[in-house]
Amino acid sequence: MRAPVFYGWIIVAAGFVTMAVGVNARTAFSLLFPPILDEFGWERGVTAGAFSFGFLVSAVFSPLVGRLMDRRGPRVVIEMGVLVMAAGLMLAPLVSRPWHLYATLGVLVGGGANCLGYTGQSLFLPNWFVRRRGLALSLAFSGVGVGSIVLLPWLQALIARAGWRAACWALAFLVLGVLAPLNLVLKRRPEDLGLRPDGDVAPAGTAAATRTNVVDAAWAAVDWTLARAIRTSRFWWIAVAYFFGLFAWYAVQVHQTKYLVEVGFSATHAGWALGLVSLFGVPGQIVLGHLSDRIGREWVWTVGSLGFVLCLLALLALRRAPTAPLLYFMVASQGMLGYGLTSVIGAIPAEIFEGRHYGSVFGTLMLTAIGGGAAGPWVAGALYDVTGSYTPAFSIAIAGSVLSALAIWLAAPRKVRAVGHSRQSPRN
Template sequence: MSQLESNRPLSGIDALLARTPFFYGWAVVAIVFITMGIGVNVRTSFSLLFPAILNEYGWDRATTAAAFSIGFAVGAILAPIVGKLLEFIAPRYLLSISAILVSVGFILSTYSTEPWHFYLTLGVLMVGTGIVLTYVGQSMFLPNWFQRRRGLAVGVAFSGVGIGSIILMPLIQETISAEGWRDACWLMAGLLLIIVLPMNFFLQRKEPADIGLFPDGDAAPDKEMTRGQQTAADPVVDVEWVNTDWTLRKAVKTATFWWLALACSTALYVWYAVQVHQTKYLIEIGFSELEAASALGLVGFAGVLGQIYLGNLSDRIGREWVWSLSTAGFLLSCILLLMMEYVPSPTMMYAMVILQGGLGYGIATVFGSMPADLFQGRGYGIIFGTLSTLALVGGAVGPWLTGFFYDEGGNYHLAFYVIIAMSALSILSVWFAAPRKRRLVAGQARKRAMKAISS
């Protein structure tokens, strides 16, 4: 039962937080911003640790890289479990436990001497349980805090990953180069335990109702609106759908769930396939290693701006339009990659960067908002977790199948054509999922309200 339903007096830190409703709503975004800026980037730091571990132990690449693959698989399995646990356990506890387990994974890895040691430490503990600190875990509760500004809030929060990568990745690499990979692991464990753990344990909450607040940082609903205005501005389109007490069993019986799952799975196929292979591809077609690496970094920087802008835009024009625009960014960047094989122009490379980061990374923002628009309710956590697992299947298959096509054909032509087709399928699927037919975003509802009032 929520605080709003029970009317029990707040005490301690909850009472203090409830005194600043607007500030605290955005403070939640700031907490997620910092958590993901650290949590996501230390989780993906495996790519920086990988060469140093290879050099020290001399194992083959497949044996060593299996640690990340095992962790990725564990994370996919944990996603719906975490979603179910959120029905009973506050996210601040799950986030705190995840921060501790990832830290333990980093620390224990410094004592590892066999491959299976790394499978358990950097694999299961660091990559696997770290899923709670990423887009998946945060999207299970952050959308609860916003309705009118949901896309903007998620976009700002998720942009922390890009900012964090600009700051942390050079720091981690410098530590590895100067002090060794073990010191880098201790550094990352320290950041989690000193910053992420206490910040989430003391300040994070599942939903505004927990401390007597309302979404969007409101202290109370807007009572100055007339009943007619409130009715006209109501975002609900399908009353029966919105009033459904959604559970996973009910959700999987709808075509909407599966169209949304297909949209997300194909989108992550595209995202990871391009991200993993583009640096090697750019080098092979004539760009220097520095230019190729810089392109990847610029994609992340452009993604920061793109996520914030496109998140806000999705609150005004609808999730389907922004999803389509973002996915089209990947589609067009893939076409440019194909063209650059014949015309390796720096101008085309930077255009590809802008399309991929500035547009393509907007997928993350809508992915964090759209399921909440459709399946709000007590079962949302496990529903989103299941959707995430299905999406991660696409993310896992994309890089592997792209590499397979290259090995078989000796080039990326077929792989890029498949990526283009997957992009188109993702766009088509999101329109069949049709969130707008269940609940409008704030901009659409406001436009409908103005029409109703003027008439």
């Protein structure tokens, strides 16, 4: 007897909640950044560097996380991330020197987020869907937006009332209390439960036809180990796209709150803006993820890159004209368009390097993605310390977004597995 709901949607629901809490616990650095800076008086580049350093350390371990996912599955990997993140948040209130901040909110929170956030979810969620892969990933990742509009304003109010240390403790207990039990439901692939991707029923008889979206049969037939993948140009074009895509994303995300306060907005409005970006990202991610199942991953990645170009241009314009309409335009372009990158970040490599070793391949690709996410905030902070302006860093991020879009077209997942249609393939 078939279950009334395909178990893959339960996996998506668990991912939604995990992303809502876990990713926003890391994003909270943007709200913790101003009071920490004010309390200790450290240089902006040094303080923002904690976020970047955590990204770099988690990037180094991404290939190992991918390999662990291939061997032990999501339950082990994501629960490990929950414990590491909670430890970082609990220890953060004890910081008194920059290296303490780097170890706690940087390494531990960043490393935990790597296991349970976009990287961890993208290592196994694509296994559960083929025809609706973009939609499934976008639904899970839209939890970030819903969580942000609930958690980030609450966190900003808690910081104002009780201080940033109390906020860290509250986040730690939330991560442990909600995510630790929830992720016990996870399974790596539908075959572990005798199911098929998308909840499809297995065709009867050996002569039955199956559906396939394979365009390049020779490429798809390769057993894509990491060693084979890194010898292809497609692997490196994806790496370039991911590096510069996340460079722009996190250069904006980490510095946005402080920047908005400096150009004339209140801390409360800046906190709400950060939350609204992710809220606007909910319909954007879902629509663009669903659209990617129809028109292709390349187009959606391009739209997401365009979103960050528009967002960065708006941020630059806000210094001269800090008006509400321009602020809303920045928020909408970043959330509704830019956040669409997440809906295909797992689907693109899955369609090119699908197979038993996908975790190792994707984990290594995330080494470059997280490297970009680390470089963005650090470069923005360091250039600000030198020039007193965000204009150079934001200009670099604009150029990087354009390069990111171009690189995905050169990786060309559409030439390996098509979306929007499938054809009959006889079974032998």
